[in-house]
Structures are given as C-alpha cells and as structure tokens.
Amino acid sequence: MQTLTGVGVCAGRVIGELVSMPAPVGEPAPGLALRDEEPEAAVARLQQAAAEVKAELKARAEAATEKDAADVLKSTALMAGDKALLKNASKLITGRGLAPERALWEAASAYADQMRALGGYMAERAADIEDVRARLVARLQGLPMPGIPQRDTPFVLTAEDLAPADTATLDPEKVLALVTSGGGPQSHTAILARNLGLPAIVAARGVEAISDGTRIFVDGASGEVRTEPGLTEQALVEAWLRSAEARSAFDGHGVLADGTEVPLYANVGTPDDARTAAAAGAQGVGLLRTEFCFLGRDQEPTVEEQVEQYAAIFEAFAGKKVVVRTLDAGADKPLPFLTDTDEPNPALGVRGYRTDRSVPGVLARQLEAIARARELTGAHVWVMAPMISAAGEARDFAAMVAAAGLRVPGVMVETPSAAVTADQILRHVEFVSLGTNDLTQYTMAADRMLGSLAELNSPWQPAVLRMVGLTVEGALRAEAAGGGRRNVGVCGEAAADPALAVVLVGLGVHTLSMSPRALAAVAAVLRTVDLTTARELAQLAVDQSSAEDAAAAVRAQLPVLAELGL
Numbered sequence: 361m362q363t364l365t366g367v368g369v370c371a372g373r374v375i376g377e378l379v380s381m382p383a384p385v386g387e388p389a390p391g392l393a394l395r396d397e398e399p400e401a402a403v404a405r406l407q408q409a410a411a412e413v414k415a416e417l418k419a420r421a422e423a424a425t426e427k428d429a430a431d432v433l434k435s436t437a438l439m440a441g442d443k444a445l446l447k448n449a450s451k452l453i454t455g456r457g458l459a460p461e462r463a464l465w466e467a468a469s470a471y472a473d474q475m476r477a478l479g480g481y482m483a484e485r486a487a488d489i490e491d492v493r494a495r496l497v498a499r500l501q502g503l504p505m506p507g508i509p510q511r512d513t514p515f516v517l518t519a520e521d522l523a524p525a526d527t528a529t530l531d532p533e534k535v536l537a538l539v540t541s542g543g544g545p546q547s548h549t550a551i552l553a554r555n556l557g558l559p560a561i562v563a564a565r566g567v568e569a570i571s572d573g574t575r576i577f578v579d580g581a582s583g584e585v586r587t588e589p590g591l592t593e594q595a596l597v598e599a600w601l602r603s604a605e606a607r608s609a610f611d612g613h614g615v616l617a618d619g620t621e622v623p624l625y626a627n628v629g630t631p632d633d634a635r636t637a638a639a640a641g642a643q644g645v646g647l648l649r650t651e652f653c654f655l656g657r658d659q660e661p662t663v664e665e666q667v668e669q670y671a672a673i674f675e676a677f678a679g680k681k682v683v684v685r686t687l688d689a690g691a692d693k694p695l696p697f698l699t700d701t702d703e704p705n706p707a708l709g710v711r712g713y714r715t716d717r718s719v720p721g722v723l724a725r726q727l728e729a730i731a732r733a734r735e736l737t738g739a740h741v742w743v744m745a746p747m748i749s750a751a752g753e754a755r756d757f758a759a760m761v762a763a764a765g766l767r768v769p770g771v772m773v774e775t776p777s778a779a780v781t782a783d784q785i786l787r788h789v790e791f792v793s794l795g796t797n798d799l800t801q802y803t804m805a806a807d808r809m810l811g812s813l814a815e816l817n818s819p820w821q822p823a824v825l826r827m828v829g830l831t832v833e834g835a836l837r838a839e840a841a842g843g844g845r846r847n848v849g850v851c852g853e854a855a856a857d858p859a860l861a862v863v864l865v866g867l868g869v870h871t872l873s874m875s876p877r878a879l880a881a882v883a884a885v886l887r888t889v890d891l892t893t894a895r896e897l898a899q900l901a902v903d904q905s906s907a908e909d910a911a912a913a914v915r916a917q918l919p920v921l922a923e924l925g926l
Contacts, residue, residue, distance in 0.1 A: 361588045364564050366539070367814045368583035369550040371881070371926045372559025373600040374516065375589045376536040378574045379509050381519035381526075385494040388501075392462035399454045406449060406460040409499040413492070414440040416505075420529060431629070432548060433529075434655055439492045445471060461500040468493035491523035508535070516578055518567050522549050532556050537578040539585055541568050544807075544814045545853075554856060557877045561585060563814040581926050600925035607924055610880040612641035614872070618890035622865055624883055625681070625873035627851055631672035637876040644681035644740075646793065646873020647851035648673060650726065654687060660722055666729035667736070674737035682739045683793065683851070683873070684730055685772065686723060688712050688746040712747025712772075713757060727764035734766070744770035744793055749777045751784035758788045770847075774798035779827040782834025786846045794831060794869070796852025800824050818907035819854035825867065825902050825910070832868035849873060858885035858926050859915050865891070866898025881926055888920045 394402055414437045421433035439445070445467055452463035468489055475486040494506045507526055508517065514536045521542040530538070530552070537559040543549045544562060553560035559580030567585060570576065577589035579596065586593060614624035625646030626637030634645065653661050653669050674682055688711070716723040727743065734741040745757045748771040761769035770791035773779050779799070782792060796819045801807065803824050806816035819825075828850070835846040849871040854860050856878035862885060864872065874882065889897070897914050904910040915921055 361586055361590075362570075363587075364566050364585040366541075366561040366564025366567070366583045366585070367545050367818070368561055368580045369545050370553045370558055370560040371581040372537065372557075373577070373579050373581075373593075373597045373925055374536040374559055375575060375577050375593060375597055376514060376516040378518055378570055378572060378576050379511060379515040380568070380572050381517065381522070382506070382509060385498050385501075385503065385506060388459065388462040388465050388497065390462075392459045393457050394453070394459055397459075399457065402453045402460045402463075403450045406453070406464060406496075406500065407446060409460075409496055410441055410446055413495045413499055413505075414438075417495075424529075431651065431655055432552070436488060436492060436523075439488055440495065442492075445489075445492075461497045464496050464500070465493060468496075487521070487523060491526075494523075516576055518570070520568060521547075530556060530558065532558050537561075537580065539564050539567050539576075539578060541565050544817050551853065554853065555875050555877065563812075581921075596925075603924045607881045607884060607926075610641040610883050612643060614643065614883055614886060616865070616886055616890055616894065617888060618892075620865075620891045622886055623681075623871045624879050625683070625849075625851075625871060626876045626879065627873050628673065628876075631669065631676070633876075634673040634676040638676045640876035640879055642677075642876060642879060644683075645673070645677055646683050646849055646871060648682060648684045650685060650687055660725070663725050663729045663732070666726060667732045670730055670733035671736045674733055674739035674741065678738035680739060681742060683742045683744060683770070683791075683849070685793075686713070686726055686730075686743065686745050687715070713745040713753060714747055724760060724764070727760060727766065731765045740768075741766065742768040742770055742791060744772055744789075744791070746772045746795070747774060748772060748785065749775045751781060751788060754785040755788040772851075773827075773831050775802050776827060779831045779834075782831045783837040783841075784834075786835055786838035787841065787843070790844075791847035791849065792831060792835065793849045793851045793873075794828060796824070796828075796850060796854035799827060799852065800854075803827055815907055818911075819852065819857075819860060820901065820907035820911045822902050822904055822907070822910055825863065825898070828864065828869065829867050829898075829902065836868075847871065856882065858882045858924075859911065859918055859921060861886060862889055862894050862918065863898045863901045863914060866894035866896070867902075881924065884924060885918065885920055885926065888918070 417433050417437035417440060421430045424430040424433060449463040449467040452458045452466055453460055472486040472489040498505055508529060514534050516537045517535045518539045521540050538553050539561045540549060541564055550562055559578055561580055561583050564585055570587060574587055575589060577586040577593035614622040616622060623643045625644045626642035627647040628634045628637050628645055629649040629652050653666050710718050730743060743761050743766050748754055754771050758769040769789045771785060771789055772795045773792045774795040778785060800817055800819050804816045804821060806813040832848050835848045838846045847870050850864050850869050851873040855872040856874035858881050861872055861882045897917055900913050901910040904913055
C-alpha cells in the first residue's frame with residue numbers, strides 16, 4: 361500500500377477507480393504556417409472558433425446549478441471572446457502568415473506570461489487564459505474539447521490541477537472524489553468541491569504517478585490517499601456512510617452544548633442559492649455576493665434589474681437577517697465598466713469599495729437598489745463593503761448607507777489593517793464580517809492559488825487566528841466606548857470547517873456563514889462543546905507554531921469529528 365498526504369479541503373471517504381485528466385492539448389508546431397488558406401479566411405475561421413467556444417461556455421454557465429460554477433464559466437466565456445486576444449492573434453496570421461492555431465497559441469501564451477509575471481490574482485488568470493487557449497486550439501484542429509473524462513461508472517478524478525471551467529462542470533454523480541497534486545485550499549477547485557459536497561484533496565504531491573485504473577481510498581478530511589485499500593479502508597467508508605444522517609440534518613438552530621446561541625447563516629450568490637439555503641435550514645444569509653448581477657456584462661445593470669434580483673433573494677428569507685456585500689469587483693473579478701485591467705498588482709489595487717473612488721455612482725446606485733428591494737420584502741437587510749482598510753473608509757461607507765435609507769452598515773475584514781484597527785472602524789459601523797480567504801492570503805503574503813504555499817494559506821495559521829482575535833477585541837472596545845453591541849461574523853471558507861468553527865466561536869465570533877452543505881456538520885459539532893471548552897480550544901490553536909499543529913491539537917480534543925468522519 362502507498363500512502364500520500366495532501367491538504368483535505370472537503371470531508372468524505374470513498375474508494376474508487378482512479379481516472380486521470382487527459383493530457384492537455386499539445387502546442388502547434390513553432391512557425392506553423394498557412395497552407396491552402398488565405399489570411400482573411402484564416403482570421404474568419406479563428407473568429408468563428410472563438411464564437412463557438414464562447415457560446416458553448418455560456419450555455420454551460422446557464423445550465424450550471426452552482427453559482428460559483430456559473431461565475432467561472434461566464435468569466436471563461438468572456439475570455440474566449442476577448443477582443444485584444446483575437447486581435448493580436450489575427451495580426452500574427454496576416455503579418456507573419458501563421459496558421460490560426462499557432463497564431464492563437466502565441467498570442468495567448470504571451471498574454472498568460474504577462475499575467476503570471478504580475479503574481480497574485482493575475483497569476484491565477486494565466487491558468488484561465490491557457491484553458492481558453494487549449495479550447496480554441498482544439499476547436500481549430502477539430503479535436504475533442506478538453507474536459508472531464510466520461511465514464512459509465514463513478515470514479516476518482518486526479519489531475520495536476522483543474523482549469524476553472526473544468527472544475528465548474530464536475531458531475532458529483534460520476535466523480536466520487538477529486539485529488540490534485542497542485543492547487544491550494546482556497547483555490548477555485550477547493551471552493552467548488554466544497555459547494556458540491558465532493559470529497560477533495562489538493563497539494564497531494566505524487567498522485568499523478570499512480571496509474572489509471574488503480575483502486576484508491578480518499579479521505580477528504582485527513583487529506584490521505586491510499587492505494588490497495590483493504591478492510592480497514594472499507595470500514596472507514598462504511599462509518600462515514602453510517603454517520604450521514606447526523607451530518608445532513610440541521611434543525612435551523614445553531615447552539616452550543618451550554619445553550620449559547622451561534623446563528624448559522626449561508627453564503628449565497630443567486631436567487632436559486634437563496635432558496636436552497638432556506639430549504640437547508642439556514643438561519644439567514646451571512647454573505648450575499650452581489651457580483652452575479654454584474655459579471656458577464658459590458659455595462660452596469662440598471663437599478664430596476666438589480667431590485668428584481670435582490671428582492672428574489674430577500675423573499676426567501678423574509679423576516680430573517682440578510683447580509684449583503686456590495687460589489688466586490690476587481691482583482692479576479694474585472695468588470696469592463698468599472699475596473700482597470702492594466703494595474704500592476706490588482707490584488708492590492710482598486711477593488712471592492714475602492715472602485716467608488718475611480719468610478720463614483722455605481723455603489724450609490726447599488727445601495728439604492730438594495731434599499732428598494734428591502735422595501736418590497738420582509739427581510740432584515742444589513743449591508744457591508746468589501747476591501748476596507750481604514751476607519752475613514754468605514755465612515756464614508758456608513759454615510760452612503762444612511763443616505764440610501766438603509767439602517768445597518770458594516771464592513772468586511774479582509775486586510776490586517778482592518779483587523780488591528782477594528783475598534784476605530786466599529787465606531788462608524790455596526791458589524792464586521794471576516795473574509796478569511798483574503799485575510800489569510802494578505803496576512804501570510806501567500807497566493808491562495810499555489811499548492812506549494814498551501815500550508816501558509818491555511819486559515820488555521822496562528823497568525824490568522826490572532827487577527828480574528830484582534831478583531832473581536834476591537835469590537836469589545838468599541839462596545840465599551842458606547843453605541844451598543846458590535847457583531848463579529850465569519851463568512852469565509854473557514855466557517856465551513858467544523859473544527860475551526862469551534863475555534864472561531866472560542867475566539868469570540870458571534871455568527872458563522874458557510875455553504876448550505878456545511879450547515880449540518882458544523883451544527884452537529886458545535887452542539888458537543890460548551891463556550892468554556894471552545895475558548896480553551898481557541899487558545900490551544902493560537903498557541904501552536906504552525907497551521908498543521910493547530911489543526912491537529914484541536915482535532916485531537918474533538919472525538920466527535922472521528923465519529924462523524926469529519
């Protein structure tokens with residue numbers, strides 16, 4: 361038996377046949393020239409291929425049931441029709457006489473190299489460009505489109521990493537689990553796997569050397585992959601299946617063993633997401649991603665269009681709390697009417713709330729739409745701004761919220777500066793919500809997409825946990841200064857980890873928001889600890905010297921995790 365260990369990103373135990381992603385589309389021969397085709401005809405063929413690939417991806421986006429999957433497919437579709445990319449490739453056809461597939465390859469490769477050199481979020485865009493490059497070249501050469509292997513029976517999918525558009529089309533009825541040798545715990549692959557409830561491991565170095573057809577055991581909680589599974593592994597899978605009922609039933613009441621209330625909310629991004637979350641028992645919405653109204657558009661949606669979409673979500677939670685995050689554009693979510701794609705480092709550039717400086721009016725109109733949608737429904741709407749770094753920004757945003765007729769302003773804590781000055785920020789707003797994905801990335805100065813930095817990019821990092829603690833301490837100081845309770849929530853991926861959820865509550869976090877699929881498991885674990893125990897475990901985690909040690913120390917004190925297969 362061979363055992364590999366990666367980073368578990370979605371719990372689950374399965375045994376299945378390993379199937380690898382097919383080899384990527386090969387590079388056309390250097391200098392491949394036009395043969396029996398005029399340059400104008402070759403350019404037309406390139407444009408037709410781009411239109412067909414874009415249409416196919418848009419169709420997949422419209423059919424996708426997961427909001428994150430739809431967003432990824434829409435983004436990839438836009439890139440397939442990128443005018444600058446096609447223009448550069450066309451110049452190589454008419455100017456150098458290159459065949460369209462070679463011209464496209466060179467133009468896309470140059471673009472991807474530029475993005476990769478910028479690092480951060482833009483390096484992530486390089487993988488998207490290379491995915492589009494492969495799809496266009498395959499279409500031009502008449503080859504099958506890259507994608508997930510098709511099998512009659514379920515299998516475990518392995519790859520170095522998956523292109524976002526591939527990850528977005530995973531069928532959990534056929535793919536039992538996902539194991540990649542690259543990627544990080546906050547990558548698109550990891551986030552979409554969690555949303556699908558698909559057992560998943562990233563950064564499992566060496567998995568690509570295991571032959572197709574090999575039966576393997578995958579434990580998405582521990583991050584273990586074992587070849588030649590036997591009775592021990594079969595027993596672990598059966599234990600996971602037996603505990604399914606406890607993991608799938610949530611009564612809509614987040615509470616600790618001593619009766620301490622910990623409301624459990626859902627992260628949603630579309631009206632369909634909201635209805636799914638409501639059916640899962642979510643006590644409200646802790647993060648409404650409003651980008652769904654804006655992505656894939658060349659122009660800002662009208663106020664009326666936004667009102668209709670927001671109201672559909674609010675209606676699913678009439679009488680309950682809905683926390684709306686205003687448009688988080690920029691970095692990996694560029695918008696042609698709002699953001700500057702030429703920024704040297706977009707992850708540290710004009711994104712989130714900062715876009716109101718460069719293009720004022722978009723945020724004010726969005727707040728107007730949110731206020732009008734609230735009036736049409738019975739939801740208790742709270743509004744928060746992303747990418748806040750200073751108290752002055754929080755003050756100005758609160759004024760905009762009040763001017764729109766909304767009552768409860770808040771901000772995201774995604775930067776270390778916001779965490780350490782939370783007391784000053786909370787003099788102007790009534791709540792904060794910790795976006796642990798970006799907070800981890802910025803605290804550790806580690807690109808969340810890189811498998812080689814997976815350990816640094818874990819929200820279990822003691823430094824990140826200390827940032828959470830500092831935010832809570834700031835809220836307590838703001839309360840002591842007057843003005844009433846200041847709520848601290850977590851809406852990042854960290855809240856979906858049942859063990860980490862205990863630590864967050866122990867650090868003083870009041871509410872947790874996560875994928876609807878994670879609600880039952882988090883609730884089941886929280887019911888087994890009281891507040892005193894949660895505080896002890898939080899201190900235990902903070903006192904460790906690494907993310908691995910912190911997670912191991914806490915998990916060792918929570919036997920319920922093993923009982924539930926978490």
